[in-house]
Amino acid sequence: MALHPSDWAWITMAAGIVAYEIACPPGELLSDATTRYGQSHMFLSSAVIGVVAVHLLRTTGLLRFIPEQLDLIHLLASLK
Numbered sequence: 001m002a003l004h005p006s007d008w009a010w011i012t013m014a015a016g017i018v019a020y021e022i023a024c025p026p027g028e029l030l031s032d033a034t035t036r037y038g039q040s041h042m043f044l045s046s047a048v049i050g051v052v053a054v055h056l057l058r059t060t061g062l063l064r065f066i067p068e069q070l071d072l073i074h075l076l077a078s079l080k
Contacts, residue, residue, distance in 0.1 A: 037045040055073040
C-alpha cells in the first residue's frame with residue numbers, strides 16, 4: 001500500500017509531537033501549554049479543541065450526523 005501525502009503529514013505530525021514531548025523542558029509539554037491556555041483563554045482554547053474534535057470525529061463517522069456545513073475545518077479547506 002502506497003502512502004498518500006496526507007498519510008505522510010500525519011506521520012510527520014505524530015513524530016514531531018513525540019520528539020517534542022521527549023525533548024521539551026520540564027513544564028513545557030503540549031498538555032501543559034493547553035492547561036495554560038485554558039486558564040487564560042478558556043472559551044477560545046475550548047472552542048479550538050472542540051472544532052478539531054468535531055472535524056476528526058465527523059470524518060471517522062462517529063459524528064456523521066453533523067453536516068459538512070458545521071465542520072469549520074472542512075469549510076476552510078474547501079475555500080482553496
